[in-house]
Amino acid sequence: TGFTTLDQGFVNTASTKSAITYIDGDAGILRYRGYPIEAVAKNSTYLEVAWLLIYGEIPSESELSAFDDRIRRHTLLHEDLRRFFDALPHNAHPMSVLSSAVSALSTYYEGSLSVKDPEQIEMSIVRLLAKLPVIAAYAHKKSLGQAFLYPDNSLSFVDNFLKLNFGTMAEPYEVNPVLSKALDRLLILHEDHEQNASTSTVRLVGSTEANIFASVSAGINALYGPLHGGANEAVLKMLREIKESGDGVSKFVDRVKNKEEGVRLMGFGHRVYKNFDPRATLVKESADEVLEALGVQDDLLDIAKELEAVALADDYFAERKLYPNVDFYTGVIYKAMGFPPRMFTPLFAIGRLPGWIAHWREMNLDPATKIGRPQQLYIGEPERTWPER
Ligand code: CMC
Numbered sequence: 001t002g003f004t005t006l007d008q009g010f011v012n013t014a015s016t017k018s019a020i021t022y023i024d025g026d027a028g029i030l031r032y033r034g035y036p037i038e039a040v041a042k043n044s045t046y047l048e049v050a051w052l053l054i055y056g057e058i059p060s061e062s063e064l065s066a067f068d069d070r071i072r073r074h075t076l077l078h079e080d081l082r083r084f085f086d087a088l089p090h091n092a093h094p095m096s097v098l099s100s101a102v103s104a105l106s107t108y109y110e111g112s113l114s115v116k117d118p119e120q121i122e123m124s125i126v127r128l129l130a131k132l133p134v135i136a137a138y139a140h141k142k143s144l145g146q147a148f149l150y151p152d153n154s155l156s157f158v159d160n161f162l163k164l165n166f167g168t169m170a171e172p173y174e175v176n177p178v179l180s181k182a183l184d185r186l187l188i189l190h191e192d193h194e195q196n197a198s199t200s201t202v203r204l205v206g207s208t209e210a211n212i213f214a215s216v217s218a219g220i221n222a223l224y225g226p227l228h229g230g231a232n233e234a235v236l237k238m239l240r241e242i243k244e245s246g247d248g249v250s251k252f253v254d255r256v257k258n259k260e261e262g263v264r265l266m267g268f269g270h271r272v273y274k275n276f277d278p279r280a281t282l283v284k285e286s287a288d289e290v291l292e293a294l295g296v297q298d299d300l301l302d303i304a305k306e307l308e309a310v311a312l313a314d315d316y317f318a319e320r321k322l323y324p325n326v327d328f329y330t331g332v333i334y335k336a337m338g339f340p341p342r343m344f345t346p347l348f349a350i351g352r353l354p355g356w357i358a359h360w361r362e363m364n365l366d367p368a369t370k371i372g373r374p375q376q377l378y379i380g381e382p383e384r385t386w387p388e389r
Contacts, residue, residue, distance in 0.1 A: 004375040011271070014195075015372065016203065020053055020358050021194040025272035030279065032192060033057070037278055046187045047071065047157055050129060050354035053192050054361060067126075068157070074130035075151035075160065077138075078108045085142050094139035094346045095230070099220040101135045102128070106213030113211040115364060124212045125357050132353055133157070136346040137164035143342065158184045161350070166338060178293040179337055182286055183347075186330060189279045190351025192358060198222040198229065202356045203363050204372040212360050219356045220349050226266065229327075229348040235267040236331035236341045239300040242307070249306045257316045265311060267328030269320070279326035287329045296336040304332055 007013045022031040030037040033052050040049060047068050051059040059067060084104055088097060106113060109127065114120040138148050147169050151160055159175040162183065167173030193199070202219035206212070223229035242252050255263045270277055287301060308324055311317045327348075334344050363369050 004377060006377050009271075010195075010200075015200060016195065016363065017366075017368075018194060018359070018362060019056070020362060021192045021355070023194055023272055025270070025274050028273060028276045028278050030193075037189065038282065041185055041188050041282055044188060045157070046184050046191070046351075046354075047129075049188050049191050050357075053354045053358040054125065070126050071130045071157065072151075072153040072160075074126050075134055075153060077105075077131060077134055081105065081108065082138070082148060085138055085148075088142070090142055090145060092139070092142070093224075094136060094143070094342055095220065095224040095349070097139040097142075098132070098135055098346055098349055099217045099224070101139075102132065102213055102217040102220060105131060105135075106211060109213075113213070115206075115209050115211060121212065121361065121364070125361070128212065128216060128353060128357065133161040133350050134164060136343070136350060137161060139346065140165050140340070140343050143340070156180075158187070165343075176294075178290070182290045182293075182333065183337065185286060186283065186333065186347070187351040189282055189326060190348055192352070192355030196228065197225075198352060199355055199359050203359050206360045206363055207369060207372040212357070215360050216353065216356050219352075223349055223352065224345060229345045229352070231266050231325070231327035232331045232334070232344040232348060233341045235304075235327055236300070236335060236344065238266045239303050239307075239332075242303055243299060249303065249310050253307070253310050253314065257314075265307070265317075265322070267331075268311060268317070268324055269322040270325045273323065273325065274321040276323050277325045280324045280328055283326060283329045283333070284324070287333050290333050291336050294336050298332060298336060300335070301329075301332045304329060 020033065022034070023029065032040050032049065033056055035052070035058075040052075044052075048059060048064055051064060051067055081101070081104060084101060085097070088100075105127070109124070112120045112123055134151055141148050141164075149164050149167050149169065152163055153160070155163060155175070158180050162175050162180060163173045195203075198219040201222040202215045205218040206215040226234040238252075242249060245252075252263075253265070256265045290296075291298060291301060308328070311322070317323075330347075331341065331344050334347060335341070339347065
């Protein structure tokens with residue numbers, strides 16, 4: 001019964017109902033649980049927004065402190081999992097490390113991976129939020145050949161993460177509050193974005209009743225691609241190439257317009273936003289503030305600004321409604337903070353984790369959920385006869 005319509009890339013097809021995030025792409029509106037992103041980003045913390053996304057309301061002070069406390073008490077990785085990193089090459093891309101380690105993480109909790117038991121689900125949520133930043137920091141430390149630090153649970157979520165990345169065994173580490181506030185803000189801006197590719201992946205895997213670790217690990221792999229979360233790393237690569245080529249921004253823009261193989265303006269364009277990406281506006285403000293506060297001068301920021309100006313003045317981009325997206329300026333900020341480009345997409349993953357969790361949980365609690373199973377239009381051979389031998 002019924003008929004099948006082709007919707008390549010799911011441009012018109014809603015895969016679910018959801019009450020978590022609202023986007024109006026034409027008006028440049030993004031709201032978490034009804035709250036405009038601009039207000040959320042100014043007045044909150046990562047964990048507060050995580051709670052809002054997952055449970056639907058702003059947490060009370062006591063709810064938030066209990067949540068924060070519980071997460072702090074679950075930051076340690078099993079010692080055997082610390083050794084898991086020994087088996088990987090030092091130059092492994094941290095996104096591969098992240099997805100593998102999240103899959104591996106679940107093996108330590110096989111007795112509590114039920115997708116039906118609310119207590120086990122809450123426990124898994126806490127474990128994921130607590131341990132993903134530690135895994136990401138270890139992937140970073142591994143690439144530097146430095147010893148892993150143990151989490152310091154006297155520190156806030158973001159401060160702990162900064163210390164795990166930039167602290168060493170040799171010296172005490174003082175968290176710079178400017179850096180901490182800026183990173184918190186960037187993570188908040190990434191926390192949810194409704195049915196993007198990675199979140200849809202988490203939901204699709206979760207719809208099979210696979211556990212939340214398996215679902216999130218799949219989401220991390222979906223985020224890895226340069227058209228999605230990998231764009232932040234790709235933007236920095238592009239800016240560096242423009243700088244090193246000495247050709248100038250206009251030449252590069254011409255190559256994009258000529259659709260030279262593999263040349264796109266990374267950090268531009270969005271499936272949903274067709275006027276501006278409200279996150280990009282907030283990130284651009286942060287870029288100036290953070291670089292100034294950290295006393296960093298970076299030619300790449302100047303190139304990015306020039307590139308944005310040239311592209312926005314060009315009909316090619318206007319006709320196609322291409323504007324800077326959230327990934328355009330984040331890399332320059334992460335670089336100023338001291339992160340290597342390969343850590344940019346893992347930072348996106350830590351940011352997006354609460355969104356993945358919120359969607360997995362929403363789907364899991366919804367009695368109307370069915371296994372995700374798209375249709376196809378078959379274009380292959382009609383029936384053929386297998387040769388007689
Ligand atoms: N540079 C140059 N041309 C572009 C770009 C770009 N970044 N994005 C789209 N176009 C052109 C595209 O060539 C096409 O032109 P034409 O009609 O002449 O063939 C037209 O714009 C429509 O593009 P599309 O590929 O159909 O658009 P889409 O909605 O399928 O893709 C996108 C959205 C984000 C994948 C795409 O804009 C892109 O590849 N951007 C660069 C990668 C990027 O920055 N990704 C991050 C997205 S935001 C955060 C996140 O999800 O991670």
